[in-house]
Amino acid sequence: MHIVLAILGAVVTILILVNRLSENGIDIGWLNPFAWKRRKEWSKKYHVNPIYSINSPMEVTALLMVALVKSEGEISSEQKREILKKFVNEFNLNEEQSSELLASSSFLLKDDIHEVKNMSKVLAPSLDSFSNEQAASALSLLKHMANFDNPENSFQKEIISLFNKSFSSISKDNNNWS
Numbered sequence: 001m002h003i004v005l006a007i008l009g010a011v012v013t014i015l016i017l018v019n020r021l022s023e024n025g026i027d028i029g030w031l032n033p034f035a036w037k038r039r040k041e042w043s044k045k046y047h048v049n050p051i052y053s054i055n056s057p058m059e060v061t062a063l064l065m066v067a068l069v070k071s072e073g074e075i076s077s078e079q080k081r082e083i084l085k086k087f088v089n090e091f092n093l094n095e096e097q098s099s100e101l102l103a104s105s106s107f108l109l110k111d112d113i114h115e116v117k118n119m120s121k122v123l124a125p126s127l128d129s130f131s132n133e134q135a136a137s138a139l140s141l142l143k144h145m146a147n148f149d150n151p152e153n154s155f156q157k158e159i160i161s162l163f164n165k166s167f168s169s170i171s172k173d174n175n176n177w178s
Contacts, residue, residue: 049115050108051063051108051109051115051116051122052118052121052122052124052125053125054108054122054125054126055125055126055129056126056129057126057129057130057134057138058091058101059101059104059105059126060122060123060126060138061134061137061138061141061142062087062091062101062102062105063105063108063109063116063122064116064122064138064142064159064163065083065086065105065141065142065145066083066102066105066106066109067109067113067116067159068142068145068146068155068156068159068160069083069145069148070106070109070113071113071153071155071156071159072149072150072153075106076149078149079145079148079149080102082145082148083102083145084098084099084102086141086144086145087101087102090137090141113155114155116159117158117159117162119159119162119163119165119166120166123163123166127166130167135167138163139160139163139164139167142159142160142163143160146159146160
């Protein structure tokens with residue numbers, strides 16, 4: 001019995017000391033292995049590029065369309081109108097949703113459009129969500145946007161071929177864009 005009391009007394013003493021240390025501003029939370037694991041996982045998610053976490057086929061296609069157009073420089077008003085028209089016609093979005101999709105895609109790309117060259121990472125979250133029809137439609141949209149003003153440049157050819165290679169082994173049927 002006296003051993004149990006000694007152990008309980010030691011535990012209570014340690015808890016009181018930990019409480020006093022935390023009241024005085026000394027953090028010993030780093031000793032908790034579960035909190036450490038959560039912090040590490042959050043750090044990995046926080047520092048990854050957001051284009052690698054898009055899980056909607058429509059958003060990935062829109063992102064790639066904007067990247068192809070931006071590869072020639074800044075987006076012109078004609079290119080912007082064409083992208084918005086394609087969003088409305090192909091994705092069945094209204095004008096406001098189309099503008100939001102274009103703005104979010106442009107924001108995600110910022111100035112570094114070469115991040116989309118890592119197509120396997122860009123398509124990883126959404127690859128299973130693409131149907132054959134969606135992949136074919138996305139490919140035709142990408143080709144259309146690449147050839148809209150000028151012939152395809154090397155960056156655009158590379159992105160289109162990487163996209164095409166990613167879907168060469170997919171054979172399943174989902175729904176359309178909407």
